Amino acid sequence: MNAYVFPGQGAQFVGMGLDLYEKYPIAKELFLKANEILGFEITEVMFRGTAEGLKETKVTQPAIFLHSVILSKVMGDSFKPDMVAGHSLGEFSALVANNTLSFEDGLKLVSQRALAMQKACELKPSTMAAVLGLEDAVVEKVCAETSGIVVAANYNCPGQLVISGEISAVEEACEKLKEAGARRALMLPVGGAFHSPLMEPAREELAAAIANTTFSAPSCPIYQNVPTTAVTSADEIKKNLMLQLTAPVKWTQSVQQMVKDGATVFTEIGPGKVLQGLVRKIEPNATTQAPELTD
Numbered sequence: 156m157n158a159y160v161f162p163g164q165g166a167q168f169v170g171m172g173l174d175l176y177e178k179y180p181i182a183k184e185l186f187l188k189a190n191e192i193l194g195f196e197i198t199e200v201m202f203r204g205t206a207e208g209l210k211e212t213k214v215t216q217p218a219i220f221l222h223s224v225i226l227s228k229v230m231g232d233s234f235k236p237d238m239v240a241g242h243s244l245g246e247f248s249a250l251v252a253n254n255t256l257s258f259e260d261g262l263k264l265v266s267q268r269a270l271a272m273q274k275a276c277e278l279k280p281s282t283m284a285a286v287l288g289l290e291d292a293v294v295e296k297v298c299a300e301t302s303g304i305v306v307a308a309n310y311n312c313p314g315q316l317v318i319s320g321e322i323s324a325v326e327e328a329c330e331k332l333k334e335a336g337a338r339r340a341l342m343l344p345v346g347g348a349f350h351s352p353l354m355e356p357a358r359e360e361l362a363a364a365i366a367n368t369t370f371s372a373p374s375c376p377i378y379q380n381v382p383t384t385a386v387t388s389a390d391e392i393k394k395n396l397m398l399q400l401t402a403p404v405k406w407t408q409s410v411q412q413m414v415k416d417g418a419t420v421f422t423e424i425g426p427g428k429v430l431q432g433l434v435r436k437i438e439p440n441a442t443t444q445a446p447e448l449t450d
């Protein structure tokens with residue numbers, strides 16, 4: 156069975172999408188429509204901007220969404236997913252790819268999500284850190300025993316977790332995790348504590364926007380970050396999406412479940428190859444690939 160997976164923030168690069176824009180009329184049409192919806196020329200930043208400009212949350216999230224969704228549209232009839240999943244932001248791309256959300260609604264929600272997260276980051280200084288070489292349970296225990304807010308936020312693959320929370324709490328947890336035997340506990344250059352309780356103001360704002368958006372029956376199951384199992388009900392998808400900003404991204408568990416349910420080939424749709432690498436670490440027997448585009 157074919158699983159299509161969609162990356163999240165961090166996969167962006169200058170020039171992303173330009174080849175699609177120049178080569179495929181459908182891509183050009185959707186990129187120009189995106190400029191209208193967003194109210195600024197995101198194509199300029201993506202195609203000819205700077206790495207710094209592309210790193211702004213209000214740009215990064217729509218840029219990755221656009222690259223992923225437009226790539227799936229360009230694939231035409233060869234895009235035949237049996238199941239889809241997205242890492243954090245990538246879940247919105249996956250929901251357009253399986254026809255739960257329209258392109259326009261998906262882009263509007265991603266833009267609102269980015270702005271809401273930016274605001275939440277400004278309310279309280281917070282950060283994230285990557286932890287390598289420890290069991291999940293050890294990381295969870297250290298977070299629980301650290302004063303202040305710090306939680307496991309991204310279960311990327313066995314032995315690779317990201318923690319998230321208040322700066323002082325994340326720093327303290329990193330020291331304790333190193334003492335507990337972590338190969339590395341490294342602060343990440345991010346502007347906030349994504350997938351932690353500190354995102355609650357953003358979650359509330361986004362939940363209101365999601366509530367007012369039409370969700371259709373998906374054309375294939377999606378394995379959401381919450382609850383990591385196959386979901387096919389539009390109402391259920393909507394509910395789970397509202398929880399996503401403050402809940403952890405259980406990528407390891409989602410991929411394991413997809414394999415259990417029959418996935419053998421994972422195709423990463425979007426910039427970069429991060430998810431292909433993670434899938435191989437989670438399930439070494441799975442085949443991973445980038446999409447092949449025909450002229």
